Amino acid sequence: MKKIVSILMFFVLFTCLIPLQNTYGDNNENFNEEIMEILNKENYNEQELFNAIEKELEQRENHFKQIANRFSDMGNHWANVTVGKLVELGILDGYGDGTFRPNNTITRAEFSKVVRTSLKLDL
Structure with missing residues (x-):
């Protein structure tokens, strides 16, 4: 099950984060400006x-780490950056009590929501 979830998360990141390259933080208009000058x-x-x-x-x-650190239980978790990206995309949103519970097993309902929101499917 963990392999399936890992493969799905990789798929979501690969397919959904490509448009994200121009939208992050407060410096949208300065994205890669220094690199382009060089x-x-x-x-x-x-x-x-x-x-x-x-x-x-x-x-x-x-x-993305700052976004993930909105959750009280993320701290220095190894998945901070990935969680931050998925939260910014609206694919993940954590729990109502302000936690993310990164070490919990994902439920079928949570998995279904991740697939539905990442593929932008209607209910």
Whole structure:
């Protein structure tokens, strides 16, 4: 069952996060601006490009960790970034008491909701 859930989560992330690349945080209009400036130079330094990409990825990671940390029980859980991405997409939303319960087994109803919302199916 865990393998099936893992495969589904990978599928959801792969299919749903592609449009997310231009929408995160408060810097939507500055997305990849620094990287594009480096690439537009005639001769750019590869280390400079690497550092700019690393900085961009770290900002994304921190943004999604902040979203996941809204839940009182997420802390430094290994799935912080993934949970943050799925919460921002509206696929996951946690429980009414402000917890996410990341180590609980997913129920059939929860699994059905994840599939329905990720595929944007009507009830």
